[in-house]
Structures are given as C-alpha cells and as structure tokens.
Amino acid sequence: MKNPFPGARVRGSSSGRPIMALLDLLGRRMALRIIWELRGDPLNFRDLVDAAGTNPSVLNTRLSELREAGIIELSEDGYGLTAEGRTLLADMMPLNAWADAWAKRLRKP
Amino acid sequence: MKNPFPGARVRGSSSGRPIMALLDLLGRRMALRIIWELRGDPLNFRDLVDAAGTNPSVLNTRLSELREAGIIELSEDGYGLTAEGRTLLADMMPLNAWADAWAKRLRKP
DNA sequence: TCTTCATGCTATGAAATCCGTAGCAATGTG
DNA sequence: CACATTGCTACGGATTTCATAGCATGAAGA
Numbered sequence: 178m179k180n181p182f183p184g185a186r187v188r189g190s191s192s193g194r195p196i197m198a199l200l201d202l203l204g205r206r207m208a209l210r211i212i213w214e215l216r217g218d219p220l221n222f223r224d225l226v227d228a229a230g231t232n233p234s235v236l237n238t239r240l241s242e243l244r245e246a247g248i249i250e251l252s253e254d255g256y257g258l259t260a261e262g263r264t265l266l267a268d269m270m271p272l273n274a275w276a277d278a279w280a281k282r283l284r285k286p
Numbered sequence: 287m288k289n290p291f292p293g294a295r296v297r298g299s300s301s302g303r304p305i306m307a308l309l310d311l312l313g314r315r316m317a318l319r320i321i322w323e324l325r326g327d328p329l330n331f332r333d334l335v336d337a338a339g340t341n342p343s344v345l346n347t348r349l350s351e352l353r354e355a356g357i358i359e360l361s362e363d364g365y366g367l368t369a370e371g372r373t374l375l376a377d378m379m380p381l382n383a384w385a386d387a388w389a390k391r392l393r394k395p
Numbered sequence: 396t397c398t399t400c401a402t403g404c405t406a407t408g409a410a411a412t413c414c415g416t417a418g419c420a421a422t423g424t425g
Numbered sequence: 426c427a428c429a430t431t432g433c434t435a436c437g438g439a440t441t442t443c444a445t446a447g448c449a450t451g452a453a454g455a
Contacts, residue, residue: 400451401451401452401453406446407444410443411443412441413441420431
C-alpha cells in the first residue's frame with residue numbers, strides 16, 4: 178500500500194482524515210520506536226538499526242515513510258527529527274511517564 | 287511472541303523498560319486506532335470491527351493484548367477504555383491536532 | 396594508486412503477521 | 426422452535442517483517 182498521507186486512503190479508513198493517516202503511519206512496526214530513538218542527537222543508519230533493535234530493510238522502509246511525511250530528515254550529522262518531528266516527539270513524551278506508571282500498576286495489582 | 291509487558295523482552299528491546307513494551311504494544315496494527323475509536327462510548331465487538339476498519343481476527347488479537355495490559359475492558363455496554371486507558375487516550379489526543387497541522391503543511395509546502 | 400573503512404542502502408528467502416470471509420457457540424426473544 | 430445478536434475462532438492467501446549477506450560510493454591511509 179502507498180504511504181499514509183493525510184487526504185489519502187489508509188488501512189482501515191477511506192475518510193482521508195489526517196489522524197487516520199497518522200495512526201496508520203505510527204502504527205507500523207518500529208515507527209514510534211524510531212522517532213523515540215531520535216529524541217537526542219542524530220544517528221547514522223547503522224547506529225539507528227542498533228538503537229531501534231531492527232534490521233536495515235524495515236528501518237529503510239520506515240525511514241522513507243517518515244521522511245516523506247516530513248518527520249525525519251537526513252542531514253550531515255545523520256538521521257534526525259525535523260522541526261515538525263520534534264513537535265510530534267513532544268506530544269509523545271507523556272507516554273514515557275504513562276508507561277512507568279503502567280509498570281508500577283502491573284507489578285502490584 | 288508474548289504480549290508486550292513492562293519488564294519483559296519485547297521486539298527490538300531486551301531492556302525491559304516500560305516505554306519499550308508500550309511502544310511495541312502500540313506499534314502493532316490497529317492498536318492505536320482501536321484506542322482512538324473507543325474515545326467515546328463503548329462499542330461491541332462487531333461495531334468495533336467496523337469502526338476500526340479491520341477484521342475479527344486482528345481485532346481479537348489486539349483486544350486480548352490491550353485487555354491484558356489493562357487499557358481496555360469488556361463491560362455490559364461493550365468494549366471501552368479502563369481508567370488507565372483513558373489517561374493513555376488523553377496523552378494521545380494532541381496527535382489529532384498535530385495531524386491536522388501536518389495535513390495543512392503538506393497541502394502547501 | 397591500491398587497500399581499507401565507513402556509510403546508506405538493496406537482495407533474498409524464511410518466518411510471522413495480517414486480511415477477508417465463513418461460521419460456531421451462547422444467549423435472548425418471538 | 427425459529428430467529429437475531431453477541432463474542433469469537435478457523436482457515437488460506439496476501440502482505441509484512443526478520444536476519445543476514447552484500448553492493449555502491451566516497452574518504453582516508455599506506
């Protein structure tokens with residue numbers, strides 16, 4: 178299937194609503210993780226493979242989608258978040274705190 | 287593979303850090319979407335299949351993971367978010383605004 | 396110039412996952 | 426006893442992911 182793109186059909190939705198395209202894009206394997214791993218300094222391709230614990234083919238597929246979406250870019254320093262990507266990451270940061278509270282809950286139910 | 291669980295190995299991470307388990311869980315097909323579709327009233331199984339634009343087998347797999355994680359529960363009214371699930375959804379809501387701004391950017395670059 | 400290295404990325408085949416459809420079991424209603 | 430509604434499972438083909446090997450390019454040494 179084509180890359181998720183606001184205004185286009187995506188898996189599970191033909192409405193073209195931007196949130197549906199975003200949920201499809203972020204719902205693919207390693208997409209959230211890749212963005213997460215780029216929260217600090219840019220990483221080169223191989224370091225990103227290691228950091229995300231994935232393999233070149235999946236990473237490259239996700240990178241092309243995330244680059245086309247304007248979330249990630251390749252600079253001289255390696256792969257990093259664009260300005261837009263950083264605002265998306267900022268929106269994801271609460272998930273970290275949520276996950277910690279979740280772990281605490283599940284340890285003593 | 288076993289369901290993502292804080293403290294356990296998940297795809298792409300053996301650290302057991304809660305955020306990794308969460309990113310694995312949410313990075314599976316339709317997981318984010320299912321949570322999103324339950325932002326309002328509970329839905330029964332079939333309505334949730336339609337709302338998420340998926341099929342019973344994938345939905346059931348995701349539901350069992352999300353129920354085990356304590357994010358979704360089945361009540362007399364149907365499938366709905368738990369209290370914890372609602373806080374997770376609240377953390378996801380900014381994505382909607384982000385997606386709208388994203389769509390606007392991509393329309394006129 | 397001839398290695399050697401680091402880089403982004405592609406190729407390949409097997410394994411896992413997803414998808415769509417059909418249908419089952421339990422429960423309730425006429 | 427039909428009949429509808431519900432949650433869910435079975436199945437087979439399509440797609441995606443996984444792990445590993447390797448290619449192409451450019452820079453840096455020898």
